[in-house]
Amino acid sequence: xxxxxxxxxxxxxxxxxxxxxxxxxxxxxxxxxxxxxxxxxxxxxxxxxxxxxxxxxxxxxxxxxxxxxxxxxxxxxxxxxxxxxxxxxxxxxxxxxxxxxxxxxxxxxxxxxxxxxxxxxxxxxxxxxxxxxxxxxxxxxxxxxxxxxxxxxxxxxxxxxxxxxxxxxxxxxxxxxxxxxxxxxxxxxxxxxxxxxxxxxxxxxxxxxxxxxxxxxxxxxxxxxxxxxxxxxxxxxxxxxxxxxxxxxxxxxxxxxxxxxxxxxxxxxxxxxxxxxxxxxxxxxxxxxxxxxxxxxxxxxxxxxxxxxxxxxxxxxxxxxxxxxxxxxxxxxxxxxxxxxxxxxxxxxxxxxxxxxxxxxxxxxxxxxxxxxxxxxxxxxxxxxxxxxxxxxxxxxxxxxxxxxxxxxxxxxxxxxxxxxxxxxxxxxxxxxxxxxxxxxxxxxxxxxxxxxxxxxxxxxxxxxxxxxxxxxxxxxxxxxxxxxxxxxxxxxxxxxxxxxxxxxxxx
Amino acid sequence: xxxxxxxxxxxxxxxxxxxxxxxxxxxxxxxxxxxxxxxxxxxxxxxxxxxxxxxxxxxxxxxxxxxxxxxxxxxxxxxxxxxxxxxxxxxxxxxxxxxxxxxxxxxxxxxxxxxxxxxxxxxxxxxxxxxxxxxxxxxxxxxxxxxxxxxxxxxxxxxxxxxxxxxxxxxxxxxxxxxxxxxxxxxxxxxxxxxxxxxxxxxxxxxxxxxxxxxxxxxxxxxxxxxxxxxxxxxxxxxxxxxxxxxxxxxxxxxxxxxxxxxxxxxxxxxxxxxxxxxxxxxxxxxxxxxxxxxxxxxxxxxxxxxxxxxxxxxxxxxxxxxxxxxxxxxxxxxxxxxxxxxxxxxxxxxxxxxxxxxxxxxxxxxxxxxxxxxx
Numbered sequence: 059x060x061x062x063x064x065x066x067x068x069x070x071x072x073x074x075x076x077x078x079x080x081x082x083x084x085x086x087x088x089x090x091x092x093x094x095x096x097x098x099x100x101x102x103x104x105x106x107x108x109x110x111x112x113x114x115x116x117x118x119x120x121x122x123x124x125x126x127x128x129x130x131x132x133x134x135x136x137x138x139x140x141x142x143x144x145x146x147x148x149x150x151x152x153x154x155x156x157x158x159x160x161x162x163x164x165x166x167x168x169x170x171x172x173x174x175x176x177x178x179x180x181x182x183x184x185x186x187x188x189x190x191x192x193x194x195x196x197x198x199x200x201x202x203x204x205x206x207x208x209x210x211x212x213x214x215x216x217x218x219x220x221x222x223x224x225x226x227x228x229x230x231x232x233x234x235x236x237x238x239x240x241x242x243x244x245x246x247x248x249x250x251x252x253x254x255x256x257x258x259x260x261x262x263x264x265x266x267x268x269x270x271x272x273x274x275x276x277x278x279x280x281x282x283x284x285x286x287x288x289x290x291x292x293x294x295x296x297x298x299x300x301x302x303x304x305x306x307x308x309x310x311x312x313x314x315x316x317x318x319x320x321x322x323x324x325x326x327x328x329x330x331x332x333x334x335x336x337x338x339x340x341x342x343x344x345x346x347x348x349x350x351x352x353x354x355x356x357x358x359x360x361x362x363x364x365x366x367x368x369x370x371x372x373x374x375x376x377x378x379x380x381x382x383x384x385x386x387x388x389x390x391x392x393x394x395x396x397x398x399x400x401x402x403x404x405x406x407x408x409x410x411x412x413x414x415x416x417x418x419x420x421x422x423x424x425x426x427x428x429x430x431x432x433x434x435x436x437x438x439x440x441x442x443x444x445x446x447x448x449x450x451x452x453x454x455x456x457x458x459x460x461x462x463x464x465x466x467x468x469x470x471x472x473x474x475x476x477x478x479x480x481x482x483x484x485x486x487x488x489x490x491x492x493x494x495x496x497x498x499x500x501x502x503x504x505x506x507x508x509x510x511x512x513x514x515x516x517x518x519x520x521x522x523x524x525x526x527x528x529x530x531x532x533x534x535x536x537x538x539x540x541x542x543x544x545x546x547x548x549x550x551x552x553x554x555x556x557x558x559x560x561x562x563x564x565x566x
Numbered sequence: 567x568x569x570x571x572x573x574x575x576x577x578x579x580x581x582x583x584x585x586x587x588x589x590x591x592x593x594x595x596x597x598x599x600x601x602x603x604x605x606x607x608x609x610x611x612x613x614x615x616x617x618x619x620x621x622x623x624x625x626x627x628x629x630x631x632x633x634x635x636x637x638x639x640x641x642x643x644x645x646x647x648x649x650x651x652x653x654x655x656x657x658x659x660x661x662x663x664x665x666x667x668x669x670x671x672x673x674x675x676x677x678x679x680x681x682x683x684x685x686x687x688x689x690x691x692x693x694x695x696x697x698x699x700x701x702x703x704x705x706x707x708x709x710x711x712x713x714x715x716x717x718x719x720x721x722x723x724x725x726x727x728x729x730x731x732x733x734x735x736x737x738x739x740x741x742x743x744x745x746x747x748x749x750x751x752x753x754x755x756x757x758x759x760x761x762x763x764x765x766x767x768x769x770x771x772x773x774x775x776x777x778x779x780x781x782x783x784x785x786x787x788x789x790x791x792x793x794x795x796x797x798x799x800x801x802x803x804x805x806x807x808x809x810x811x812x813x814x815x816x817x818x819x820x821x822x823x824x825x826x827x828x829x830x831x832x833x834x835x836x837x838x839x840x841x842x843x844x845x846x847x848x849x850x851x852x853x854x855x856x857x858x859x860x861x862x863x864x865x866x867x868x869x870x871x872x873x874x875x876x877x878x879x880x881x882x883x884x885x886x887x888x889x890x891x892x893x894x895x896x897x898x899x900x901x902x903x904x905x906x907x908x909x910x911x912x913x914x915x916x917x918x919x920x921x922x923x924x925x926x927x928x929x930x931x932x933x934x935x936x937x938x939x940x941x942x
Binding site: 365367386387388390391392397399404405406407408409410414418419421422425428429430432471475 | 745749750751752754755757758761762764765766767768769770771772829
């Protein structure tokens with residue numbers, strides 16, 4: 059379309075306290091073009107989006123939109139200037155309908171609060187909106203509350219919401235992190251539509267291969283500075299990765315998985331509850347079982363049943379061949395079954411230090427007459443930080459760490475309980491390449507020391523990277539148990555429960 | 567550590583505001599009336615504060631859970647009345663005192679069980695229980711005070727160095743519960759449960775028993791405060807604690823206990839109680855209307871809530887920065903100077919950073935310009 063930039067950032071800088079989140083970044087976004095904004099966690103991508111959308115105010119530098127310098131002091135200013143953002147964890151009003159969430163921005167600004175709120179018309183428009191985006195099949199009825207939505211569904215509602223403002227500039231922050239490949243493909247079609255309508259789109263993603271499918275241009279940030287920019291042809295994936303983390307390489311896929319699985323540790327027989335149905339699963343000591351499946355297929359629900367978070371209503375769970383009833387996460391931990399949650403914020407204690415967070419599952423055992431053994435507690439926290447290579451001081455607030463480091467603390471927390479069964483639910487969700495590689499190493503190392511590991515992921519690549527065996531979940535039950543050397547197509551086929559056209563082999 | 571960093575650290579401490587206000591108010595009241603600093607007045611001030619402290623400690627634990635207990639003040643009266651009444655029924659005085667405290671524990675247990683297992687909000691449960699307890703207390707007393715036997719007066723009236731028993735108990739309690747909060751398994755469970763209940767459950771913390779125990783603790787401490795108060799006054803009456811609910815919640819919140827759960831310190835609770843005690847004392851000393859006292863307690867609670875939010879960075883001073891900047895840039899616009907508006911902008915961001923309490927503005931604004939020269 060037109061070549062003049064829709065958004066132009068000049069020497070944009072932002073610092074928080076003494077931390078330079080963004081330094082002198084010059085970046086432009088053109089209408090009808092998709093920019094991939096790349097960088098590791100903490101590189102400054104989210105800060106850039108915050109500055110460009112009015113959520114943050116620059117410490118120095120200017121932003122021009124459509125050629126005019128703008129002062130974006132509040133997100134509402136950003137909306138008025140035509141900037142829309144879809145955040146990684148979409149903020150929806152849980153107790154409002156999907157329709158009300160989609161049109162929330164209309165209700166917030168520029169309209170009289172006393173104008174009658176026509177629910178039926180709103181619902182009709184929401185249905186039309188979703189249909190025009192091709193999303194109507196993905197969501198429950200628009201009158202349903204947002205609370206009932208799964209993570210990817212929330213993402214889709216947030217996207218629909220962003221598009222109702224007809225933005226000239228659209229930011230998508232990690233939009234595919236919780237989407238399956240099929241949903242990602244649909245999202246890219248939407249983005250393509252936006253592009254052909256002349257919208258300037260910027261996508262932040264750690265899934266480089268996916269984002270390269272859609273992007274026209276690439277900009278790489280590292281430590282708050284722009285370190286590279288160009289078309290996707292000028293800056294191929296390998297080059298971009300090198301710029302993001304110049305000292306590290308992508309972890310090479312290990313070709314020597316553990317072959318001889320040890321003895322059986324955990325066995326699920328026809329386990330059912332509200333979310334899952336007749337799940338049969340065996341985990342062996344020293345084995346990493348990768349769990350694949352579409353989002354919403356019931357993987358998390360299986361994990362929660364194993365970890366004692368959700369009740370098992372029917373079926374049997376055997377630990378070391380003995381029938382057990384795990385009624386709470388506490389009971390599970392005592393039996394040696396540990397789980398890390400899919401949603402990171404749901405497991406953290408905000409405002410508390412790294413060390414308190416790291417030892418949250420072990421600080422009370424053993425205690426000295428009800429008092430915490432301080433030295434032991436400190437040593438354990440220190441061990442987590444050292445062993446998992448957490449970048450952050452023990453006394454630092456957990457919130458000051460990057461997402462990847464928070465995840466490492468959480469994994470360290472469950473490892474400190476010395477589990478024999480470890481369930482990791484999307485442990486690499488939204489974290490950077492280097493940390494992912496560290497987590498893979500850690501998983502393999504723990505397996506080698508005899509832990510039975512269930513590794514749940516939406517990224518097939520990483521399942522192939524770590525797993526000795528792959529189970530596929532569909533509609534609340536395990537539909538396939540495949541060896542690690544199966545091809546991606548057979549995994550995807552079982553996940554979908556249908557034959558796939560060859561063109562959709564996205565993750566293979 | 568340089569002076570600036572130290573100042574910021576002190577400012578960042580939750581207790582700073584309490585100390586500042588305590589000092590300012592003491593100076594103000596002392597200047598207005600010489601009676602304030604008399605040892606008689608200070609003794610009675612500390613005595614009044616001690617009752618608030620006992621109960622505020624329990625309330626602080628409840629607030630740290632992210633809950634509230636409105637029944638504590640009513641429980642103060644109940645336990646004193648139960649103890650005095652049981653003596654009248656022929657029970658050994660010291661045993662009656664123990665049962666009085668246990669009555670408080672029982673109220674807390676009922677609160678806790680209904681809140682935790684009935685999934686009813688603590689505000690509703692304790693509001694109702696408050697009324698039930700008040701009713702029972704009135705039923706027992708028939709509206710008249712009951713004498714406490716002399717054998718147990720020492721619980722509230724024994725003196726050393728001009729200070730009465732409750733003052734020593736208060737100091738002991740503060741120390742004890744600070745140790746419990748920061749050093750015990752229970753204390754950390756409370757912080758975790760209040761900070762993020764779901765995360766606490768996932769981490770294997772016995773969330774339900776912790777919550778019940780906290781309500782029992784609050785009830786027990788109210789019961790304790792009640793019998794000590796009755797011993798100190800020599801009689802128990804049904805309206806003993808009725809005026810204390812607001813000040814004791816205020817004391818906990820002023821003391822930096824977050825109403826959203828997960829944070830707090832006993833030193834803060836102590837200072838908060840002192841602050842509220844001085845407010846109450848000032849009205850007496852300066853001969854002001856008790857109606858103003860009530861209004862002031864209310865205002866202090868609200869102010870403490872606001873300060874809590876500001877401290878957590880939810881309500882930054884940034885708001886003021888924005889307003890200030892709007893004003894500046896509109897003026898700059900009139901003068902037509904681009905440099906002015908740029909200056910206004912950098913100033914506003916400085917205000918914003920300063921509000922974070924950690925910024926070192928001068929050194930920061932120089933740094934990025936220095937580094938960036940080489941890159942381009």
